Amino acid sequence: MSTDLPVLTxxxxxxxxxxxxxPGCGDYSILAQMKKILPTLGIPPHQTVFIxxxxxxxxxxxxxxxxxxxxxHGRAPAFATGLKMTRPELSVWVITGDGDALSIGxxxxxxxxxRNVDLNIILFNNSIYGLTKGxxxxxxxxxxxxxxxxxxxxxxxxxxxxxxLAAEAxxxxxxxxxxxxxxxxxxxxxxxxxxxxxxxxxQNCNVFNDGAWDYAKDKAVREExxxxxxxxxxxVFAGGKKGIRLNGFEPxxxxxxxxxxxxxxxxxDERAHSPTLAxxxxxxxxxxxxxxIGVFRAVERPTYDYLVNHQIEQARVQRGVGDLxxxxxxxxxxxxx
Amino acid sequence: xxxxxxxxxxxxxxxxxxxxxxxxxxxxxxxxxSGDGMQLLGTQLTNVSALAGNDVATFPDFPAEIRAPxxxxxxxxxxxxxxxxxxxxxxxxxxxxxxxxxxxALVTNIGDLKPAGYLILNRDSFxxxxxxxxxxxxxxxxxxxxxxxHVIEVPMTTLTRTAVEGTGLSVKEADQCKNFFxxxxxxxxxxxxxxxxxxxxxxxxxxxxxxxxxxxxxLTAGWNYGETxxxxxxxxxxxxxxxxxxxxxNVMGNQALAWGLMAAAELSGxxxxxxxxxxxxxxxxxxxxxxxxxxxxxxxxxxxxIAAVCSAIGVSFGGGMxxxxxxxxxxxxxxxxxxxxxxxxLPLLVLNIQRGGPSTGLPTKTEQADLLMAMFGRNGxxxxxxxxxxxxxxxxxxxxxxWRIATRLMTPVVLLSDGYIANGAEPWRIPDLSKLPKIEIRxxxxxxxxxxxxxxxxxEYLSRPWAVPGTSGLMHRIGGLEKEDVTGNISYDPKNHxxxxxxxxxxxxxxxxxxxPVQVTGDDSGLLxxxxxxxxxxxxxxxxxxxAQGKRVGHAHLRWLNPFPANLGEILKRYQRVLIPELNTxxxxxxIDAKFRTGAIGLNKVQGKPFTVSELVDEIxxxx
Ligand SMILES: Cc1ncc(C[n+]2csc(CCOP(=O)(O)OP(=O)(O)O)c2C)c(N)n1
Ligand code: SF4
Ligand SMILES: [Mg+2]
Numbered sequence: 001m002s003t004d005l006p007v008l009t010x011x012x013x014x015x016x017x018x019x020x021x022x023p024g025c026g027d028y029s030i031l032a033q034m035k036k037i038l039p040t041l042g043i044p045p046h047q048t049v050f051i052x053x054x055x056x057x058x059x060x061x062x063x064x065x066x067x068x069x070x071x072x073h074g075r076a077p078a079f080a081t082g083l084k085m086t087r088p089e090l091s092v093w094v095i096t097g098d099g100d101a102l103s104i105g106x107x108x109x110x111x112x113x114x115r116n117v118d119l120n121i122i123l124f125n126n127s128i129y130g131l132t133k134g135x136x137x138x139x140x141x142x143x144x145x146x147x148x149x150x151x152x153x154x155x156x157x158x159x160x161x162x163x164x165l166a167a168e169a170x171x172x173x174x175x176x177x178x179x180x181x182x183x184x185x186x187x188x189x190x191x192x193x194x195x196x197x198x199x200x201x202x203q204n205c206n207v208f209n210d211g212a213w214d215y216a217k218d219k220a221v222r223e224e225x226x227x228x229x230x231x232x233x234x235x236v237f238a239g240g241k242k243g244i245r246l247n248g249f250e251p252x253x254x255x256x257x258x259x260x261x262x263x264x265x266x267x268x269d270e271r272a273h274s275p276t277l278a279x280x281x282x283x284x285x286x287x288x289x290x291x292x293i294g295v296f297r298a299v300e301r302p303t304y305d306y307l308v309n310h311q312i313e314q315a316r317v318q319r320g321v322g323d324l325x326x327x328x329x330x331x332x333x334x335x336x337x
Numbered sequence: 338x339x340x341x342x343x344x345x346x347x348x349x350x351x352x353x354x355x356x357x358x359x360x361x362x363x364x365x366x367x368x369x370x371s372g373d374g375m376q377l378l379g380t381q382l383t384n385v386s387a388l389a390g391n392d393v394a395t396f397p398d399f400p401a402e403i404r405a406p407x408x409x410x411x412x413x414x415x416x417x418x419x420x421x422x423x424x425x426x427x428x429x430x431x432x433x434x435x436x437x438x439x440x441x442a443l444v445t446n447i448g449d450l451k452p453a454g455y456l457i458l459n460r461d462s463f464x465x466x467x468x469x470x471x472x473x474x475x476x477x478x479x480x481x482x483x484x485x486x487h488v489i490e491v492p493m494t495t496l497t498r499t500a501v502e503g504t505g506l507s508v509k510e511a512d513q514c515k516n517f518f519x520x521x522x523x524x525x526x527x528x529x530x531x532x533x534x535x536x537x538x539x540x541x542x543x544x545x546x547x548x549x550x551x552x553x554x555x556l557t558a559g560w561n562y563g564e565t566x567x568x569x570x571x572x573x574x575x576x577x578x579x580x581x582x583x584x585x586x587n588v589m590g591n592q593a594l595a596w597g598l599m600a601a602a603e604l605s606g607x608x609x610x611x612x613x614x615x616x617x618x619x620x621x622x623x624x625x626x627x628x629x630x631x632x633x634x635x636x637x638x639x640x641x642x643i644a645a646v647c648s649a650i651g652v653s654f655g656g657g658m659x660x661x662x663x664x665x666x667x668x669x670x671x672x673x674x675x676x677x678x679x680x681x682x683l684p685l686l687v688l689n690i691q692r693g694g695p696s697t698g699l700p701t702k703t704e705q706a707d708l709l710m711a712m713f714g715r716n717g718x719x720x721x722x723x724x725x726x727x728x729x730x731x732x733x734x735x736x737x738x739x740w741r742i743a744t745r746l747m748t749p750v751v752l753l754s755d756g757y758i759a760n761g762a763e764p765w766r767i768p769d770l771s772k773l774p775k776i777e778i779r780x781x782x783x784x785x786x787x788x789x790x791x792x793x794x795x796x797e798y799l800s801r802p803w804a805v806p807g808t809s810g811l812m813h814r815i816g817g818l819e820k821e822d823v824t825g826n827i828s829y830d831p832k833n834h835x836x837x838x839x840x841x842x843x844x845x846x847x848x849x850x851x852x853x854p855v856q857v858t859g860d861d862s863g864l865l866x867x868x869x870x871x872x873x874x875x876x877x878x879x880x881x882x883x884x885a886q887g888k889r890v891g892h893a894h895l896r897w898l899n900p901f902p903a904n905l906g907e908i909l910k911r912y913q914r915v916l917i918p919e920l921n922t923x924x925x926x927x928x929i930d931a932k933f934r935t936g937a938i939g940l941n942k943v944q945g946k947p948f949t950v951s952e953l954v955d956e957i958x959x960x961x
Contacts, residue, residue, distance in 0.1 A: 067806035070816025082648030111640040315630035322632030
């Protein structure tokens with residue numbers, strides 16, 4: 001990066017398009033945090049690309065003044081993979097929704113992460129299909145009553161963090177739309193991670209699923225209902241009054257009342273080689289447990305785009321840069337004179 | 338029986354000492370069990386015939402199952418080779434020789450052997466068990482059925498075992514060499530030089546010296562058998578064909594397609610990206626290209642065909658050469674992505690190696706039934722240019738032309754090939770790349786005015802600028818939503834949508850100004866035979882023959898199916914009748930009639946097989 005780069009501000013990343021989300025939608029807050037962190041990355045707008053699928057959330061690229069591709073439902077990871085394989089120097093973000101990533105795009109979502117393409121994927125989880133006006137989604141809780149499920153949904157929900165871990169993701173995190181400081185930090189860490197960075201953001205759809213995440217958003221209760229993960233630190237919540245301890249293979253809530261100290265608690269290790277701990281944390285769901293927010297897992301593995309381009313270089317070292325005319329003329333030939 | 342102890346490496350190519358009979362061309366079909374190595378035998382015969390300077394056309398025909406039950410009719414695999422001292426365009430109709438390795442292969446193919454043709458059988462594979470596997474109550478060699486033919490029964494299994502004795506191969510392994518024995522015999526019969534095949538064996542079995550030695554011996558034994566047996570009084574000689582001057586090599590369609598893509602990349606100064614999901618008969622394009630990383634070729638085996646096309650679009654968005662290749666079922670999955678590429682107005686190649694459909698259909702058999710899918714198989718008004726290759730070697734040129742149009746007009750282009758072209762082989766004149774016109778691509782340069790970039794500002798062909806991420810000042814957002822012309826901003830304005838639909842259609846229509854007019858061979862009145870794609874050779878040959886029989890017949894072949902060449906309407910008007918032969922139920926005829934109201938006549942076949950020249954001639958004679 002050149003050193004005489006002008007200092008960038010959120011304004012440099014603001015497009016001239018009117019934002020068309022419903023007033024009060026959680027997407028605004030995510031956009032604001034994104035525009036806050038982008039100028040701090042040292043990457044100019046023209047080196048940045050946002051690629052999305054279809055959904056309310058997927059309108060996001062229109063609102064940032066970078067290169068953008070608003071693609072088709074569920075397929076954003078595939079577009080982004082092709083782009084990153086051939087233009088690894090670009091900074092690529094994928095914006096997706098819970099339906100986009102986990103329903104129609106489930107296949108691409110998992111394959112993106114197992115390949116570890118060096119990009120950031122932000123899933124706006126509102127537990128509902130927003131753009132199509134309120135059907136249940138793969139993250140809607142069992143029994144959810146929506147337009148398409150008047151007697152309640154029957155499909156057991158997917159847990160995005162668990163899916164990402166099972167798909168071998170190297171960076172897995174969760175944050176909340178209105179917890180702006182936390183969200184900004186998580187986005188920043190995602191941007192800095194080399195490899196696929198997956199971030200689930202609890203996002204309120206105030207029109208079709210209002211209040212779905214109140215337990216994790218409301219200042220009054222969020223300390224009780226969420227637990228901030230910090231690498232190397234014990235799992236403490238509720239203002240330091242409670243913690244999580246391992247009992248065999250199961251987590252349990254304990255009161256830090258003197259009989260149990262912080263040393264007895266489970267310590268977070270986002271860099272653990274095995275995803276087992278991260279998976280265990282991902283299974284802690286409200287109301288039985290406080291839900292972890294922050295970085296579940298952050299490990300290094302060679303990125304797909306690097307490996308692909310490395311093979312090209314290796315092939316050129318081993319066989320020389322291809323000479324097409326020579327290549328075509330080689331082998332069994334005969335000449336008509 | 339002559340001995341096989343001569344070391345084959347030391348062998349010179351010795352021509353037969355028997356009399357030679359000169360002939361202008363031969364069609365041979367080699368048939369056996371899928372495990373018998375018939376495809377290998379066929380490709381070797383093709384290669385040595387091409388190297389002998391003959392014109393060659395081939396037709397491999399194999400079952401969809403990898404190893405269908407041994408000895409059964411379903412497991413029969415065949416390879417037909419036509420080589421000649423004149424220019425030829427088809428793998429031939431009637432067979433001059435049929436080599437059948439078992440009863441199932443014999444009974445399923447004997448119908449195509451010409452009277453007095455050579456029928457070479459492996460005598461060792463006609464016991465009761467073999468007959469039962471072929472569901473035969475009676476030995477087909479008994480009775481009068483084989484009377485019309487010149488039948489030569491060779492104990493191939495026994496002779497091969499004897500020949501490879503001492504190489505250390507097990508009996509089972511030894512039996513796998515019998516295709517080389519058959520090859521030796523066929524090579525002898527047609528005076529083919531076996532040295533290229535010896536080199537092939539050397540390279541292929543580099544790490545298995547015993548197998549290499551056994552195959553060499555089997556080949557030699559077959560050759561020697563021909564020389565010593567009383568069955569053959571003479572050999573046949575096919576002189577080199579007078580092809581256009583130049584240096585040639587033998588290519589298969591999928592190979593030529595892969596190389597054409599590499600050439601298109603080079604001519605346009607791009608690096609090639611191919612996204613694909615394996616599917617017969619398209620996978621070989623992926624396999625071939627995955628070997629050329631040192632040319633900067635990036636191949637991506639995606640998780641499905643949707644990801645394959647989308648990854649390619651992502652590459653084109655980034656300024657690269659985005660290509661995806663598949664066959665019918667996979668193309669069906671790509672349709673939404675292709676529609677997006679139409680909307681984005683980005684260059685993209687979608688290669689469809691057609692096979693028999695619908696659904697899984699006939700995976701290893703040929704058909705031309707995806708033309709209307711290419712034309713109409715997308716939601717909304719989503720036209721795109723369509724080009725079809727006409728022969729294996731032509732795939733090279735078609736790929737370059739497709740990329741030229743895709744980049745000039747900023748549009749996805751569909752390139753249609755088919756299973757027959759993909760696996761068939763023919764001589765290909767190696768082009769001088771420096772003489773091929775460059776594919777000019779201009780990406781707009783960085784801009785510092787602070788003005789918003791206008792991604793849909795159009796040129797004289799209505800093509801838009803290809804601005805590439807990473808260029809400062811040109812940041813823009815594109816997507817599937819309808820957009821305002823020039824600015825690219827989302828627009829739901831009714832008039833704008835009408836304008837954009839018309840503009841996209843007109844842009845594709847403008848391709849007719851960039852493509853060659855259609856050429857007619859033969860008469861310019863009477864009957865016109867109008868063909869497209871892989872039926873070119875058969876249609877051309879049939880019209881030549883019909884004219885030789887005094888009929889007024891012209892032939893026109895369409896390379897571009899959308900748009901049609903500008904002069905097509907005027908040409909159609911010159912003829913009293915138009916015949917459109919197709920390996921579908923009338924898809925080009927549907928398009929031609931819709932546009933020109935010609936009342937064209939169809940000749941349609943959907944049997945998983947190419948047309949024979951004679952069935953076309955019969956129809957032409959009936960109509961002309
Ligand atoms: C192929 C296809 N099927 C269906 C749709 C309709 N559709 C648009 S968005 C959407 C669901 C979006 O839900 P989600 O991904 O959760 O995004 P949100 O709107 O909630 O942000 C659906 C079903 C479509 N655009 N394309
Ligand atoms: S429908 Fe819901 S998710 Fe969509 S913009 Fe409105 S509030 Fe946001
Ligand atoms: Mg949603």
